[in-house]
Amino acid sequence: MEGNMKAKENFTKVLIHVILILVSITMLVPFIWMILTAFKTVTEATSVDPFVIFPKVWRTDSFKEVIRNMNFFVLYKNTLLMIFFRVLCAVLTATMAGYAFGRLHFKGRDFCFSLVLLQMMVPAQIFISPQYIMVSKMGMLNTIFGLVFPGMVTAFGTFLLRQGYMGLPNDLEEAARLDGCNIGQTFLYIMAPLTRSSMVALGIFTAVFAFKDLMWPMIVNTDKDMLVLSSALAKMQGQYAAKFPELMAASLIACIPMIVLYVIFQKQFIEGIATSGGKL
Known part of the structure; x- marks a missing residue:
């Protein structure tokens, strides 16, 4: 009987690992294809031959062309500024609001929190029109703060x-x-530091969302000097419609900040998710 139980447990573990490996491969294949295509010629990239997987010669011409034609310094600057201010504002407001909803007791707390949850269930596209009107009236079109709003x-x-x-x-x-701390001191010196992992997790989530956000930057920024990486890549598709190596090279260069961010904060990211999801 015990042997059958152990066999079932081992089979379950093997099955779980196989599924995880398949899911990982499914997620990695597009990224690997992007890397390989960036070093191919246009003929190799558009070939229908299934055996043309690796480039015959690893060329860097695509990278040289996109670096020459795209001002990556300005794109990185605008993107990083947008990410920095979005992360800063999101973490500050969420840290204070989360403490109020999670630890303080006041009339209407649960109702207010239910409104917050309700907002999560509404598609973000619904808010684009009112947000655009507000940003326009405040004179923040074609500015970093318009992107952050x-x-x-x-x-x-x-x-x-x-x-x-x-x-x-x-x-x-x-x-x-008992030590004489008021609510503000308790929040600032005791409770907030203990949720540092959750803050880092939120910061990474916010940074990734801001980095891949396309619709809002395309709406509020029409000045080429205020483009971010996502909107620049979208506009680039018209210029390099049939040049897949150049498109993939630009996409690969654009991915660098997020890869570096995840490598640096991987441990804190996992800890934050595990800690925050520990109690619902």
Whole structure:
């Protein structure tokens, strides 16, 4: 009987690992294809021969052309500024709102939090028109702050940080009160530092979302000097419609910041997700 149980457990583990490997391969194949295509010629990239997987000669001509024709310094500057301010605003507001919803008791708290959750269920596209009108009236079109505006406060961030605070023991606040700390001091010096992993996770989520956001930058920025990487790549498709190596080379260069970000903060990202999801 025990042998059958162990055999079932081993089979389940093997099956789970096989599924995870297949999912990983499915996710990696497009990225690997992008890398290989960036070093191919146009003929190789558009070939229907299934055996033309690797380039015959690893060329860097595509990278040289896109670097020469695209001002990556300006694109990176605009993109990184947008990401920095979005992350800063999102983490600050979510940290305070999450603490209020997760640890404080006030009339109407649950109702207000239900409105936050409701906002998460509404498609983001619905808010584009009113947000554009607000940004236009404030004179923030073709500016970095116009790009930052929609991501300053996030319902998901509030929810994520609330879960992080709810996972902390009540003894911490009671001990702080006995030591003479008020609500602000308890939040600033005790509770907030303990949710650092959740903050990092939110920061990474916000950075990735801001990096891949295409619709909003295309709407609020028409000045070529204010383009970000996503909108520049979208506009580039018209110029290099049939030149897949150049498109993939530009996409690969654009991916560098997110790859570096994930490599640096991988541990904190996983810890933040595990901690925040520990208590619902």
